[in-house]
Structures are given as C-alpha cells and as structure tokens.
Amino acid sequence: MKIKDVKKAVLIWGILSKKGLDALKKEEMGIVAECRPYLYGLKHNSILLNKEKVPYFYCTDNMLGYLFREGKVKRTFIFYRGKKEDGFISPAGSLYVFLLSKLHSVELKFFEEGRFSEGVDKDASTFGERVFVSREDFTFVEQPEDELIEYKMGLKEA
Amino acid sequence: MYSSLLLFPVKLEGKKIIVLDETLLPFKEGYIKVDSLEKALDVLGSMKTRAFGQVLLFFYCCALFDSYSIAEITQRFKETRPTFDFELLAALLEREVSGSKDILESVNKFIANFDFLRRRRMSRLAALLPNPAKVLTICNINGELIYLYEELKKLSKECIFYVSETRPYLQGTRLTFWELRKNNIPAYLICDNQAASVMKDGKVNCVVTGADRATTKGDIINKVGTYALARLAKYFGIPFYTLVQYPKDIDVSSIVIEERPSSEVFMFLEEGSAGIDAVYPSFDIVTSNLVTKQINILGQ
Numbered sequence: 001m002k003i004k005d006v007k008k009a010v011l012i013w014g015i016l017s018k019k020g021l022d023a024l025k026k027e028e029m030g031i032v033a034e035c036r037p038y039l040y041g042l043k044h045n046s047i048l049l050n051k052e053k054v055p056y057f058y059c060t061d062n063m064l065g066y067l068f069r070e071g072k073v074k075r076t077f078i079f080y081r082g083k084k085e086d087g088f089i090s091p092a093g094s095l096y097v098f099l100l101s102k103l104h105s106v107e108l109k110f111f112e113e114g115r116f117s118e119g120v121d122k123d124a125s126t127f128g129e130r131v132f133v134s135r136e137d138f139t140f141v142e143q144p145e146d147e148l149i150e151y152k153m154g155l156k157e158a
Numbered sequence: 159m160y161s162s163l164l165l166f167p168v169k170l171e172g173k174k175i176i177v178l179d180e181t182l183l184p185f186k187e188g189y190i191k192v193d194s195l196e197k198a199l200d201v202l203g204s205m206k207t208r209a210f211g212q213v214l215l216f217f218y219c220c221a222l223f224d225s226y227s228i229a230e231i232t233q234r235f236k237e238t239r240p241t242f243d244f245e246l247l248a249a250l251l252e253r254e255v256s257g258s259k260d261i262l263e264s265v266n267k268f269i270a271n272f273d274f275l276r277r278r279r280m281s282r283l284a285a286l287l288p289n290p291a292k293v294l295t296i297c298n299i300n301g302e303l304i305y306l307y308e309e310l311k312k313l314s315k316e317c318i319f320y321v322s323e324t325r326p327y328l329q330g331t332r333l334t335f336w337e338l339r340k341n342n343i344p345a346y347l348i349c350d351n352q353a354a355s356v357m358k359d360g361k362v363n364c365v366v367t368g369a370d371r372a373t374t375k376g377d378i379i380n381k382v383g384t385y386a387l388a389r390l391a392k393y394f395g396i397p398f399y400t401l402v403q404y405p406k407d408i409d410v411s412s413i414v415i416e417e418r419p420s421s422e423v424f425m426f427l428e429e430g431s432a433g434i435d436a437v438y439p440s441f442d443i444v445t446s447n448l449v450t451k452q453i454n455i456l457g458q
Contacts, residue, residue, distance in 0.1 A: 001420060001435045001436065001437050002417055002437070003417060003437055003439055006437060032434075034325065035351075036323070036325065036349040036350065036351060037349050039427075042427065042431070042434075046434055050433060050434075057435050057436060057437055058423065058431075058434050058435065058436040058437075059423070059436060059437050059438075060325035060326050060350070060382075060423060061325065061349070061350045061351040062296075062322070062324065062325055062350035062351075062382055062383030062386065063382050063383070063437065063438070063439060064386060065382075065383065065384075065385040065386030065387075065389060065442060066382055066385060066439045066442050067437075068386075069385055069442070069443070092349065092351060092352060092355070093349065093351025093352065093355075095354040095355050095358060096351045096352070096353055096354040096355070096386065096390070097351070098354075099354050099390060099393060100386060100389065100390075103389055103393060124323070124347060124348060124349045124352075125331070125347060127426055127427055130426065132184070132328060132331045132332060133331065133335065133339075133347060134184070134339070137335075137339045140335075140339060140344075140345060140346050140347060141346070141347045142320070142346045142347065142348045142352065142356070142361075144348075144349055144352055144355075145355075147354075147355055
C-alpha cells in the first residue's frame with residue numbers, strides 16, 4: 001500500500017477492546033501500529049480487525065511520526081491498563097503516541113484495554129524466538145515498562 | 159583501539175567490489191562480490207548496503223565499469239534508491255576527476271579524505287555535547303559514533319548511548335548497538351516507541367542522527383523515525399544534532415521519499431503476516447526548526 005492511497009485513519013495503540021472495536025467500526029479505517037515489544041498490533045489488533053472485516057493498514061511504531069506529519073492520523077485510540085490519581089497507566093510507547101497526537105492536534109480517546117490471553121514477548125532485544133542481542137549484552141537492553149500519561153501533560157478523558 | 163566493519167563496508171579487491179552484507183549482521187559476517195553494474199544495483203536495491211556503503215559502491219562502480227558513463231551510473235542508482243543524492247556524488251567525482259583523469263585514483267583520494275573529515279566532524283560535535291553525554295540515536299552512522307566516543311574520551315567526557323532499534327530493518331539493533339557493544343562502549347537498546355519515555359526520565363540529554371540528504375537551510379531527510387525523535391526532543395527541550403554531508407540549496411519537500419515493499423515491514427518477524435497491508439515510507443523529513451545544529455562534513 002502506498003501512502004498516497006491511505007485515507008485519514010484512526011490510530012490504535014495498546015490492546016484493542018470490544019468497546020474500542022465498536023467505536024472503530026464507526027470510522028472509515030484504522031491504523032494498526034506494531035506496538036513493540038509486545039507486538040499487540042500484529043498478534044491481537046490485526047487479527048481482531050481481520051475477523052470483524054474492519055479496514056486498516058499496518059505500520060511500525062517509528063513510522064507514526066511520518067503519518068502524523070503527513071496528516072494521515074484523524075484520531076488516536078489509546079487503550080490504558082489502569083488509572084492513577086495523576087494519570088493513566090498504559091503499555092510502553094503510549095507516551096510517544098500521546099505526545100505525537102498532542103503535538104499534531106489530533107484528538108485522543110481513551111479506552112480500557114481488552115483481554116489478551118496469548119503470552120507475549122516482552123523483551124526489547126528479540127522478536128519471538130529470534131534473538132538480536134548477544135547474551136553478554138542482555139543487561140544493556142532497556143526493557144520496556146508501562147508508562148504513565150499524566151494529566152499535567154494535557155491528558156483529558158474523552 | 160576501537161573499530162567497526164561499518165566504517166568501510168564496501169572495498170575494492172582487484173577488479174571486484176566487495177560488499178559487506180549488512181542484512182546478515184549481527185548473526186553472520188558475509189560479503190558479496192560485485193563484478194557488474196547490474197549486480198551492484200541488486201545489492202543496493204535489496205539493502206545489502208546503505209548509507210556510506212552506497213557512497214562507496216557508487217564511486218567504485220564509476221571507477222570499474224567504464225563501459226558506462228558516470229551520468230548513466232548515476233541515473234541507474236537514482237532509479238534504485240530515489241531519495242539519496244547520487245547526483246551530488248557524481249558532481250564531487252567529476253570535480254576530482256577533472257584534475258587527475260584517473261577515476262580510481264580520484265576515488266581513493268576522496269575516500270581517504272572523507273574519513274579524515276568525518277573524524278574531524280566528530281571532534282566538533284564532541285566539543286558541543288555535555289558531560290556526561292547521554293546520546294539518543296537512530297539507525298546507523300557507519301561507525302562514526304565510535305569516533306564520537308573516542309573524541310569525547312579525549313575531552314574527558316563520559317558518554318552513554320541509547321540506540322533506537324529502527325524497525326523494520328533494525329539497523330539500530332543489528333548495526334549500531336552491535337558495533338558499540340563490540341567495542342565495549344556503554345550503550346542501551348530501546349524500542350523505537352520508548353523514545354519519549356527515556357527523554358522524560360532524563361536518561362538522554364541530546365539526540366544525534368545522520369542524514370541521507372540535507373539542505374543549506376538546515377532541513378534533513380533521514381531514516382523513518384527521525385522526525386518523531388526531533389519533535390519529541392523539541393518538546394522536552396533536548397538538543398537535536400544532525401550530521402550531514404554536503405548540504406544543498408534546495409527545497410526539502412521536492413525530494414522523493416522512497417516507499418519500500420509492504421512485505422519488508424514483516425521481514426524480521428516470526429509471526430505470519432498474510433493478508434496484512436502495510437505502508438513503508440523509508441525516510442522522514444525533519445525541518446530546520448527542529449534541529450539545534452547541523453554539522454556538515456567540512457566541520458561547519
């Protein structure tokens with residue numbers, strides 16, 4: 001798929017839930033980002049959208065800046081894990097997506113995350129069984145943690 | 159002594175060009191023999207070499223395959239990788255050749271001088287960075303971060319690198335993180351989407367990237383993912399430095415952004431990707447308002 005053929009679409013970040021899916025069905029198209037290292041995009045969201053026949057296109061996380069800059073992101077859905085008094089707890093990369101959305105004046109919507117039963121790879125140095133970093137360098141991999149999106153950063157519950 | 163295979167990923171042996179297959183790293187150190195222009199274009203198009211490797215490949219093709227003019231080789235390279243400025247390389251080569259008439263001699267002279275220039279460029283950058291320098295980087299700058307580390311050490315500055323993995327080809331993981339760790343240089347690997355988090359937590363205090371293209375106004379084109387880093391760095395008040403070659407007085411938006419096949423997005427994944435349509439813009443535009451300082455190869 002070429003960028004010129006891509007319509008403005010809704011970016012999905014985190015584990016898509018039933019409520020999020022219902023909201024997405026009202027939209028024209030979704031953007032499934034990879035969501036490293038867990039690969040929620042590939043292992044959960046794309047499967048769900050295929051099953052429900054919701055149109056989408058896939059991209060890696062580092063392509064999101066390009067899509068924001070080109071005005072291809074209409075809205076962002078972030079699926080959070082929990083709430084704290086100072087903000088939302090969401091999977092790794094949520095802050096990246098949240099800030100890119102804010103900086104490009106893209107509307108954000110938050111949903112509680114869906115259920116994901118399959119075991120996920122939470123190691124930043126691997127893709128499943130494929131290991132990219134030598135054993136002695138494992139300690140130099142910054143393993144991702146859940147991130148806090150704070151109200152003071154402009155977070156508003158939609 | 160620090161070193162990296164990526165400082166000179168393409169070499170000349172007799173009448174053959176020897177190309178380090180960067181797609182095999184870090185699992186295997188493999189080389190491809192290039193004895194024709196068609197083979198060179200195949201190597202280029204399939205990303206076996208890139209960045210400084212494609213510069214060397216271009217120059218050696220011009221020196222060896224004399225049944226083609228420099229203009230013809232430039233055109234073929236440009237058709238294969240449309241974003242990179244092979245016309246600029248051709249102009250540099252033509253200028254060198256006009257003095258000596260011997261292309262190979264000119265190429266060798268240019269390459270030797272280029273290595274001196276890129277080391278000097280790193281010396282200038284090292285002077286600008288804070289102590290400790292906590293550097294976030296993306297993709298791969300062909301061993302130049304090793305030069306940066308050496309220059310920082312000369313200034314008694316501490317340094318740690320945070321390397322963004324750079325999906326889908328993982329040049330950050332497979333090349334940059336690998337070459338830094340091979341030299342026991344402190345470096346952490348992060349997923350691309352962790353950039354905001356490490357900036358917010360103060361783990362990095364500057365961003366350093368290469369550039370495939372640059373304008374005299376300070377705009378650059380670099381690996382996809384660079385724009386997000388620049389935008390986030392600006393938000394967090396972190397300086398963003400770009401290492402460029404020979405900036406041109408052009409409009410950055412006029413440069414074609416290469417889009418690669420959908421299938422390559424999934425190339426390093428274990429999971430099946432049947433029926434998934436993906437986009438793959440290879441490069442980002444970063445405009446000068448997001449760049450703290452552009453350091454060109456002449457050290458300016």
